[in-house]
Amino acid sequence: NAGVTQTPKFQVLKTGQSMTLQCAQDMNHNSMYWYRQDPGMGLRLIYYSASEGTTDKGEVPNGYNVSRLNKREFSLRLESAAPSQTSVYFCASSGGQATGELFFGEGSRLTVL
């Protein structure tokens, strides 16, 4: 039972490089989310997709783009990575009601040099 799967788990980038974090869920969930975790800052919402075909900005969307490829997959793209984007990124999904439990992946640790 995979749940929420994120790839890659670790990545090192140079400033200005681009990359895409992939997320897939196998729970037939409607809503998907991307968070970043930084020391002292908690979990901050980057983007979310309430349902297939929709995406919305969260608390810290600058420097990121997202794609809801289909119901299962939600990717996060950094077009030109900056050191400030060094963080641990978490993808999450939920059943799609406006309230309900979020299920998280194991995280992707990104370092931008």
Add this chain to the structure above:
Amino acid sequence: DQQVKQNSPSLSVQEGRISILNCDYTNSMFDYFLWYKKYPAEGPTFLISISSIKDKNEDGRFTVFLNKSAKHLSLHIVPSQPGDSAVYFCAATGGTYKYIFGTGTRLKVLA
């Protein structure tokens, strides 16, 4: 503007005693609240939730209390166990699909 605040970055409690973790929120539109536990190098896992129509919800050793007038919720763990040592996050949502998390409290349960 931090809409969900956890003002205690850390907490140490003796094994067997009660752990009380606190969370404050500012957005009066929030009507559903959750607590998550996170171990190092793992994703957060759901612990317990509460709807704004309730003021208390229990699940085994975990109880969440909600005081809507004070915009405050707390998580009680009784009795605390060493395996409870982790970072705890509270989260809130208001029916918009946006879940806002606090900054976390690191709980250490001493054996």
